[in-house]
Amino acid sequence: MPDQTCQADHCDSRAGFSHAAARLSHDPATGHPRPPRREFKARGSFVERCPGCNLPALNCLCPYQARAESEARVWLITHPLEHLKPTNTGRLIRDVLPGTEVFTWYRTVPDARLLELLEDPDLVPFVIFPDDQPDYADRVVDIQAVSEVKVSGRTPVFILLDGTWRQARRIFRKSPYLDALPVLPLSTTRQTRYQLRKPASRAHLCTAEVAVELLRQSGDVDAAQVLDDYFDTFNVSYAASRRYEKIEVSTPAMLRLVARRTG
Incomplete structure (x- = not known):
């Protein structure tokens, strides 16, 4: 049977992580979500590819x-x-x-x-x-x-x-x-x-x-x-x-x- 103290510590740790993540993703002054710093792009998504062979x-x-x-x-x-x-x-x-x-x-x-x-x-x-x-x-x-x-x-x-x-x-x-x-x-x-x-x-x-x-x-x-x-x-x-x-x-x-x- 798992140790209940460890489970409680684990829950506290997860809660702390969630609060920290929320602080990073929201403006502390307004509480509104922060916009992303830059547009997300998958690797290579900016490359012009040939529609026939899919190579650059x-x-x-x-x-x-x-x-x-x-x-x-x-x-x-x-x-x-x-x-x-x-x-x-x-x-x-x-x-x-x-x-x-x-x-x-x-x-x-x-x-x-x-x-x-x-x-x-x-x-x-x-x-x-x-x-x-x-x-x-x-x-x-x-x-x-x-x-x-x-x-x-x-x-x-x-x-x-x-x-x-x-x-x-x-x-x-x-x-x-x-x-x-x-x-x-x-x-x-x-x-x-x-x-x-x-x-x-x-x-x-x-x-x-x-x-x-x-x-x-x-x-x-x-x-x-x-x-x-x-x-x-x-x-x-x-x-x-x-x-x-x-x-x-x-x-x-x-x-x-x-x-x-x-x-």
């Missing part, structure tokens, strides 16, 4: 958008907060691969279209997730399983859990409709080149980089290269815009994308 207009990504076809498909189960981040790289996959599906994750309300697609016998989905826990070890497969699906005439699907590492774990653990699917851990020596968020480790790849490696390892080499070039262009363009620098000289990745767009 200073280095728009639209001239480099190129499409590619792949035997494997990619589905993104995206945490709601990721949709609000212009630095999210999952949308790059949809720009490049026209068959990409994006589903917003809600714990108690699964996406109806996702549930429908999971019942399609011609599609074989793999949940991309590390094999670091024993309770789903019997579901873990390797990249060879993807090749076997292709040989059978069916379509492999990479399901990427699009969010922070903590969010991805929550999606994996709190989505019963994923429990029967094979788990495919990504095995790669690639280190991240992502410049817009600081990863806990260079081995932690962003969503687009994971897709690039999966496509490459499963034989969709052309699609992997186009997506990798598009990711590099996004990475460089956004980083330059943060420094308020206009890119004057195209990178090799940019040149390859432009050449693909022009045939």
Whole structure:
């Protein structure tokens, strides 16, 4: 049973904090609320953005958008907060691969279209997730399983859990409709080149980089290269815009994308 004296002290402390906050937010002479010292703006809200690619207009990504076809498909189960981040790289996959599906994750309300697609016998989905826990070890497969699906005439699907590492774990653990699917851990020596968020480790790849490696390892080499070039262009363009620098000289990745767009 909690100590009642401590509870009383806690209540007094909270009351004191509330009174102090009230003094700071109100004029002591009139008792009227004080106006804010400056207009509140979210980070980056003042930046002029391209309506097409949502990047800062200073280095728009639209001239480099190129499409590619792949035997494997990619589905993104995206945490709601990721949709609000212009630095999210999952949308790059949809720009490049026209068959990409994006589903917003809600714990108690699964996406109806996702549930429908999971019942399609011609599609074989793999949940991309590390094999670091024993309770789903019997579901873990390797990249060879993807090749076997292709040989059978069916379509492999990479399901990427699009969010922070903590969010991805929550999606994996709190989505019963994923429990029967094979788990495919990504095995790669690639280190991240992502410049817009600081990863806990260079081995932690962003969503687009994971897709690039999966496509490459499963034989969709052309699609992997186009997506990798598009990711590099996004990475460089956004980083330059943060420094308020206009890119004057195209990178090799940019040149390859432009050449693909022009045939």
